[in-house]
Amino acid sequence: MQRRRKSIIGLACLMSAMLLFSSCGKEAEEEKQDTQTQADTEKEEPKEKEGQGNLNIISPQAYSNVDGLTLEPGTYISLIGKEAGTEYWKMVEKGAKQAVSELNSALGYKGEDKIKLNYSGPSESESVDEQINILDEELARYPNAVGIAIIDSNACSVQFDLATENGIPIVAFDSGSDYQGLQSLCSTNNTEAAQTAAVNLATALDNKGKVIVFVHDSNSTTARERQSGFADTLAKDYPEVEIAEVVYLDNLEDVKGLLAEKKNREAKINPEDEKAAQKEDFTDEQAIQYILEQHPDVTGCFTTNVDATQKVLSIVNEMKQSKDTKQAEAAKNLKIIGFDGGEKQMEALENGELEGLVVQNPYGMGYATVIACARSIANQGNEAVVDTGYVWVTKDNMEDKNISRILY
Numbered sequence: 001m002q003r004r005r006k007s008i009i010g011l012a013c014l015m016s017a018m019l020l021f022s023s024c025g026k027e028a029e030e031e032k033q034d035t036q037t038q039a040d041t042e043k044e045e046p047k048e049k050e051g052q053g054n055l056n057i058i059s060p061q062a063y064s065n066v067d068g069l070t071l072e073p074g075t076y077i078s079l080i081g082k083e084a085g086t087e088y089w090k091m092v093e094k095g096a097k098q099a100v101s102e103l104n105s106a107l108g109y110k111g112e113d114k115i116k117l118n119y120s121g122p123s124e125s126e127s128v129d130e131q132i133n134i135l136d137e138e139l140a141r142y143p144n145a146v147g148i149a150i151i152d153s154n155a156c157s158v159q160f161d162l163a164t165e166n167g168i169p170i171v172a173f174d175s176g177s178d179y180q181g182l183q184s185l186c187s188t189n190n191t192e193a194a195q196t197a198a199v200n201l202a203t204a205l206d207n208k209g210k211v212i213v214f215v216h217d218s219n220s221t222t223a224r225e226r227q228s229g230f231a232d233t234l235a236k237d238y239p240e241v242e243i244a245e246v247v248y249l250d251n252l253e254d255v256k257g258l259l260a261e262k263k264n265r266e267a268k269i270n271p272e273d274e275k276a277a278q279k280e281d282f283t284d285e286q287a288i289q290y291i292l293e294q295h296p297d298v299t300g301c302f303t304t305n306v307d308a309t310q311k312v313l314s315i316v317n318e319m320k321q322s323k324d325t326k327q328a329e330a331a332k333n334l335k336i337i338g339f340d341g342g343e344k345q346m347e348a349l350e351n352g353e354l355e356g357l358v359v360q361n362p363y364g365m366g367y368a369t370v371i372a373c374a375r376s377i378a379n380q381g382n383e384a385v386v387d388t389g390y391v392w393v394t395k396d397n398m399e400d401k402n403i404s405r406i407l408y
Helices: 002-044 052-056 087-107 128-139 157-165 190-204 221-237 253-267 284-293 306-319 325-333 343-350 362-377
Strands: 076-080 116-120 145-148 170-173 185-187 209-215 241-248 298-303 335-339 356-360 385-387 390-393
Touching: 052 362, 076 087, 076 128, 076 362, 087 116, 087 362, 116 128, 128 145, 128 157, 145 362, 157 170, 170 362, 185 362, 190 221, 190 298, 190 335, 190 356, 190 390, 209 221, 209 284, 209 306, 221 241, 241 284, 253 284, 284 306, 298 306, 306 325, 306 335, 306 343, 343 356
Parallel strands: 076 116, 076 145, 145 170, 170 185, 185 385, 209 241, 209 298, 298 335, 335 356
Antiparallel strands: 356 390
16 A cells, blocks of 8 residues: 555656646747747848938938939939038038939949949138039039039029030039029028027027027028028017127128237237238137127027037137136026037037037938939929928937937
């Protein structure tokens, strides 16, 4: 009887062990299957194309892809920016090259059959004469289309007439003109972007105070639209925020002349003396400091592009170290809202030197311009204006995915 009981107990233990191992094996198999399923899911998720975030904010979306476009082998497209080598214009070039690469892939073009892109720009920022010379050189090569960021809205009409006579379509980007023959303008909605800057600067100033607007030039449509969009919004919605002065950075020579006169007067030197100070002796930053010193009650600044922003920041940071405690305190309390991105801009934003930035989409602008050129070449028609978008960036949101993927 006792032997039988032992056999029953042994059998029970064996069955328990088998059930335990079976359960463990089943759990391990299920865990393995879950891991494989998760890996398959991650594998199936498509990798986002480089620059897709920039392309997503282009409107209309037809300018964010190469679908339905057919060009002849060896088609030549020329893009001319306002400058060569800076971060903004490098991103324009990068976006343009991506569009051409996708066109070549879609059409199966290789070697000599590839669609060709030439991107160029003045070596000096905002040089009208150099840009016109580049345009002349490019038209002599008889490109199939030209895209150009027009520095001076009153220039280039002779060259545009010549292009029209030779059947070369012209697409403007970044900044346009009133020339009637332009096929399209691929640009930021500068008026709306400046309105965003005005609302946020007014908010930072508690809806009252005096501000100075530093405009990058007095000739381009971007400058006019940003200045007027900002001023009109303040006048309409924030009457207690007053614009103390509008300063055009290409018109600082008169201020530099005043600085020279002041220096000669203080040193008691005759202006005709060969040792007398000349306006050429002074920098843009020194002229900006003089302007700020004439408005000690100003509490805010709006700067309309990266050059204007960096020049104002440079001198304001110097003024913060001034031995004049009132000047130093005023500089520390100055709220600045700028335009455009880039490494230095982002650093200033992170350090609290800037209240915020209106950041354009140069990558999307370059891409959309190539698409507009391609549509003109293929006689597919174009939208008069392609909005390439912008984002409002602050220290608090600069890490957000939808913002950071557009920054440069």
